[in-house]
Amino acid sequence: MKSETKNCQNCKKDFTIEPDDFGFYEKIKVPPPTFCPECRMIRRMNYRNERSLYKQDCDLCKKSIISMYAPEYKYTVYCNDCYASDKWDPISYGKNYDFSKNFFEQLGELFKKIPRRSLYQDFAVNSEYTNQAVYMKNCYLCFGGHHYEDSSYCAQNFFLKNCLDVDFSHKSELCFESVHLINCFKVRFGYYSENCIDSWFVYGCRNCSSCIGCTNLMNKTYCIFNEQYSKEEYEKKVKEMNLSDRESLEKLRKEFWKNSLNFPRKYANIKNIVNSTGDDLEQVRNCKYAFSVSEGENIRYTFFSPTGAKDCYDIDHVGMSTSESCELHSGFGNNRIFFSNRVYDSHDVSYSDDVYNSENIFACAGLRKKSYFILNKEYSKQEYDVLVEKIKCHMDEMPYKNKKGRIFKYGEFFPIEITPFAYNDSVVYEYFPLTKEEILEKGYKYKEPETKNYKPTILAHQLPPILNADEKVLQEVIQCEHMGHCNHKCTTAFRIIQNELNTCKILEVPLPKLCPNCRHMERIEILNPPRLYHRKCMNKGCENEFETSYAENRLEIIYCDSCYKQEVY
Numbered sequence: 001m002k003s004e005t006k007n008c009q010n011c012k013k014d015f016t017i018e019p020d021d022f023g024f025y026e027k028i029k030v031p032p033p034t035f036c037p038e039c040r041m042i043r044r045m046n047y048r049n050e051r052s053l054y055k056q057d058c059d060l061c062k063k064s065i066i067s068m069y070a071p072e073y074k075y076t077v078y079c080n081d082c083y084a085s086d087k088w089d090p091i092s093y094g095k096n097y098d099f100s101k102n103f104f105e106q107l108g109e110l111f112k113k114i115p116r117r118s119l120y121q122d123f124a125v126n127s128e129y130t131n132q133a134v135y136m137k138n139c140y141l142c143f144g145g146h147h148y149e150d151s152s153y154c155a156q157n158f159f160l161k162n163c164l165d166v167d168f169s170h171k172s173e174l175c176f177e178s179v180h181l182i183n184c185f186k187v188r189f190g191y192y193s194e195n196c197i198d199s200w201f202v203y204g205c206r207n208c209s210s211c212i213g214c215t216n217l218m219n220k221t222y223c224i225f226n227e228q229y230s231k232e233e234y235e236k237k238v239k240e241m242n243l244s245d246r247e248s249l250e251k252l253r254k255e256f257w258k259n260s261l262n263f264p265r266k267y268a269n270i271k272n273i274v275n276s277t278g279d280d281l282e283q284v285r286n287c288k289y290a291f292s293v294s295e296g297e298n299i300r301y302t303f304f305s306p307t308g309a310k311d312c313y314d315i316d317h318v319g320m321s322t323s324e325s326c327e328l329h330s331g332f333g334n335n336r337i338f339f340s341n342r343v344y345d346s347h348d349v350s351y352s353d354d355v356y357n358s359e360n361i362f363a364c365a366g367l368r369k370k371s372y373f374i375l376n377k378e379y380s381k382q383e384y385d386v387l388v389e390k391i392k393c394h395m396d397e398m399p400y401k402n403k404k405g406r407i408f409k410y411g412e413f414f415p416i417e418i419t420p421f422a423y424n425d426s427v428v429y430e431y432f433p434l435t436k437e438e439i440l441e442k443g444y445k446y447k448e449p450e451t452k453n454y455k456p457t458i459l460a461h462q463l464p465p466i467l468n469a470d471e472k473v474l475q476e477v478i479q480c481e482h483m484g485h486c487n488h489k490c491t492t493a494f495r496i497i498q499n500e501l502n503t504c505k506i507l508e509v510p511l512p513k514l515c516p517n518c519r520h521m522e523r524i525e526i527l528n529p530p531r532l533y534h535r536k537c538m539n540k541g542c543e544n545e546f547e548t549s550y551a552e553n554r555l556e557i558i559y560c561d562s563c564y565k566q567e568v569y
Contacts (some may be wrong), residue, residue: 008036009406010043021300024313028326030338031411037289037301037314038531043413044316044329045303045428046444047341050132050143050155051517052425052489058082059115067118068131068421070447075420076115083117090114090366094377097363097391103351104400104408107363108418110375111353114365116420120330120342132317132330140497141516144304144317152500153516156292156304164503165512167523168280168292176507179523180269180280188509189253191526192269200243201256204265204568210234212241213256215263216568225259244466246510264539264557266564267548277547278302279528291530291549295319303431303530307332314413327413339413350388351414362388404443422447424489430524433487452484454493460513466504469511474498480515488521539563 004017015036025032033040049068056071057064058079065079078088093114098106119131127136127148135147142148144156151163160166161173169181178190186198193202197209205211206218213225222234229237242248271282278290287299295308296319302312307319313326320332327339335347342354349361358370360381367373372384379387395410402408408415423429423444424436439446456479464473477493484490494515504511512519528549535552537544537560544560559567 004032006032006034006036008039009034010039010404011036021313024300024311024326028324028336028338030326031409033314033411034407035412040301040314040327040413041303041316041530042428042432043416044314044327045431046416046419046421046423046426047329047414048132048317048427049421049425050427051141051520052421052447053119053129053131058118060087065118066128068120069116069118070422070425073420075112077118078115079118080121083115088115090364090368090376091370091378093366094373095375096377097375097387099390099394102398102400103363103391103395104415104418106375107351107414110363110365111418111420114376117354138499140499150499150503152497153519155520158306162503162506164500165516165519165523167520168527174503174507176503176509177519177523179526186507188507189256201252203256203260204263212238212243213252213259215260218569225256244508244510246461246463246513249510261555261557264559264564264567265550267535267537267546267550267558267560270561277532279530279532279549289532339411341414360384362391402443406443416444419445421445429489430521431530435487449489452492454491456493463511463513466508466510469501469505471498471501473511474501480518481513482515482518486518486521488518490518491515537563539567 005014006017007014013036017032054067054070056067059076060078060082067077069075069077121130122134124130124136127139129140130136130142132144133142133146137149139148140152142151142154145158147159149161151160153165154160154163155167157166157169159171163175165177166175167179172181172184174186175181175184176188178187180192181187181190182194184190184196187196189201191203193205195207196202196205199208199211201213202211203215205214208217208220210221211223214223217223217226222229222231224237268279273281274285276284276287280292281290282294284293284296287293287296290299290302292304293299293302294306296305297310299309299312301314303316305315305319309315309319309322311324315325315328317330318328322332322334324335325337328337329341331337331343333345334343337343338350340349340352343349344356346355346358348359349355351363352361353365355361355367358367360372361367362374364373364376372379372381374387392410400408400415402415402417423439423446425447436446454477456477458476459479460481473496479493480490482490484492496511532547532549533551535548538557539559542560542563546560548558550556550558
């Protein structure tokens with residue numbers, strides 16, 4: 001079987017389907033895609049809202065709740081307690097399949113009517129304002145990942161404690177404004193660093209302590225901008241730097257990023273990989289176009305699969321022994337899940353949403369411990385098998401066509417029209433930001449920002465130095481320095497919470513000048529995008545080529561793996 005070049009029916013760009021891809025699609029008996037890998041990723045990301053939260057009443061018990069569903073879209077939303085109770089039955093929403101109507105129209109009607117869970121959080125204690133995360137204790141505005149404690153404004157982390165504004169990190173404590181830390185303690189402004197202690201502004205460092213402004217260091221102590229000092233000299237320099245002062249810190253930040261460009265960066269953040277391409281990969285084999293994947297095997301076109309998926313294509317936020325699945329957003333412990341969202345400990349599930357511990361499910365929502373269901377109606381095994389095949393044929397004979405002329409037959413993920421979130425309310429806006437005009441032109445939903453009526457009581461530059469700050473600052477409404485003049489979904493104003501004040505005092509870092517959304521988006525901009533470019537090593541005399549998420553117009557010096565190791569290790 002040969003490679004085949006196709007034209008994406010969404011972005012109109014060419015993309016290639018490799019022989020291995022055709023083999024996978026044939027194995028799982030689904031047709032090859034008509035959207036390119038990036039458009040497929042965007043389509044799935046649009047189905048995940050983490051940070052856009054709204055106040056509304058539970059449609060069952062009527063108590064006031066926090067929800068990820070915008071009230072104007074009029075979904076039926078239950079609080080988590082009501083959703084998990086026996087006060088409602090998802091089977092009561094079952095209906096016969098209507099061959100006179102389009103499949104996706106019928107599926108959209110079910111998704112619109114059936115109750116939805118207000119937030120995806122489990123095992124959460126005193127963590128009301130969190131979403132898409134489990135095992136949370138005393139947390140505020142933490143999204144994605146698991147096992148957080150006494151942390152705020154974090155996303156996509158595992159085993160974090162007493163951290164503020166940290167993303168994509170593991171097993172770290174008392175860290176601040178950082179991205180991609182592993183086993184770190186008291187690191188402020190750390191990036192892609194591991195086993196570091198009590199440091200400020202470190203990039204690509206390993207096993208370092210008491211370092212400031214350093215890049216690519218290993219096993220070092222008392223270094224400032226990669227220059228070695230004695231303990232006494234270091235402490236004197238640190239005192240002179242006055243890092244608790246906002247202006248001094250901002251000056252150091254600019255100097256650090258400028259200085260870091262003098263050092264080479266490895267073409268990808270990878271560790272222990274075999275025959276794989278992508279970025280942020282660890283312990284993976286035969287993974288292609290994969291981003292933020294660990295312990296994966298034979299995975300392609302994937303974003304954020306942190307724990308052990310195998311033989312899967314087009315999965316996001318999926319792991320923990322999921323196998324032979326395609327076009328799945330959010331799930332674990334699965335086998336043979338296709339074109340679905342939030343499926344757990346199940347097998348042979350297609351075109352479904354929020355399904356648990358079930359098998360042989362097609363076009364359903366909200367089911368638990370069920371078998372042989374179509375549109376939430378139960379069938380015998382024989383009836384189910386026959387009807388599913390008829391529906392697949394019907395999807396091809398009567399395809400769904402959206403306003404942009406995109407055709408959705410069997411083998412396509414949910415159309416945008418039945419997605420419950422606007423483009424700018426979902427995580428896709430973080431990794432593929434667009435203006436309002438671009439969002440509407442491409443046919444996605446756009447939600448107008450809510451009018452902010454906050455009346456700031458203080459400007460950010462008027463905040464007291466952290467060493468002098470007391471609990472009076474908790475009463476202030478602080479004006480975000482962006483004042484809404486950004487593409488970060490700025491809230492225009494924000495407050496300091498008690499845990500944040502306590503942690504800032506311990507770390508001796510200034511109180512923030514930006515709202516949580518703007519701070520998060522600035523960290524996301526530090527990450528490389530989930531796309532690849534073919535480039536050559538920039539080390540003189542090296543001819544190695546590779547796939548990297550660093551575009552050619554970037555300022556960084558990019559080395560291949562061997563050249564980087566010779567330079568750094």
